[in-house]
Amino acid sequence: MTTKAHPSQVLKEPPTLIAKAPNGAIVRRARSAQIVPINPHNYSPTKSQNDALFAPVSTARTPGLVYAAAKWVLDFGLGLILLIIATPIILMAAVAIRVETKGSAFFIQTRLGKDGKPFKLVKLRGMFIDSRTRFASYYDYSSQKDLEFCFHHEEDPRVTRAGKFIRKTSIDELPNLWNVVIGDMSLVGPRPEIPEVLALYGPYREEYLSVKPGVTCVSKCTGRDRLTKRETIEFDLGYIRDRSFGLDLKILWKTFRGVVLRHDVF
Numbered sequence: 001m002t003t004k005a006h007p008s009q010v011l012k013e014p015p016t017l018i019a020k021a022p023n024g025a026i027v028r029r030a031r032s033a034q035i036v037p038i039n040p041h042n043y044s045p046t047k048s049q050n051d052a053l054f055a056p057v058s059t060a061r062t063p064g065l066v067y068a069a070a071k072w073v074l075d076f077g078l079g080l081i082l083l084i085i086a087t088p089i090i091l092m093a094a095v096a097i098r099v100e101t102k103g104s105a106f107f108i109q110t111r112l113g114k115d116g117k118p119f120k121l122v123k124l125r126g127m128f129i130d131s132r133t134r135f136a137s138y139y140d141y142s143s144q145k146d147l148e149f150c151f152h153h154e155e156d157p158r159v160t161r162a163g164k165f166i167r168k169t170s171i172d173e174l175p176n177l178w179n180v181v182i183g184d185m186s187l188v189g190p191r192p193e194i195p196e197v198l199a200l201y202g203p204y205r206e207e208y209l210s211v212k213p214g215v216t217c218v219s220k221c222t223g224r225d226r227l228t229k230r231e232t233i234e235f236d237l238g239y240i241r242d243r244s245f246g247l248d249l250k251i252l253w254k255t256f257r258g259v260v261l262r263h264d265v266f
Contacts, residue, residue, distance in 0.1 A: 103129030111192035126163025147230035189214025
């Protein structure tokens, strides 16, 4: 049985949503000061627990201008360097995709950015070009009544052979660096959501859209593809409420390690 990761496995100084009880048990703290014990080896939250965890807050700390300036410099400077380094890898992967399947090697999709502004996300295509037609049930997000579902599947018939490799190594997301350089995204932030799924976010939709989306976030280096959508949002809300430049650097380092070790990615 696969265990799910916990934020304590990611950050030495986790967000304030995470704490430890006197008996050593890991707990997750809502902003209302309600403490909910959690078994990190078998986390399956109840609806009432999640209602507390996901309650919208108005007291989240807003970083100042220094953080905003430092983050912009990091995004543009490091993003540009990484994009230059990654370009040969992207081109080689694009050739492999085109050799195996017909259609563009790049996948461009409308996502929602800061304040709900739509933009075109660029990725390498890891699925068959006609997967939306052949496997329509995988895209029926309207049938989801809650967020207790996994967005990624360990065995996915939509994914090509080249796609399995570029997804496992995260090469498929390297073109996201272009979105970072032009200002649509940040290196660190909640993953940009598609409009159909964001409709399920309910009362925390506005908070999720209050920051620029990123290439990686806490959820990307903590459980990643094994997380349910609800768990992903919980980790990312924790980041939004406690973000700092130091936390961004920690997430980037943990992401690098996770990509090298290929943890929890399908």
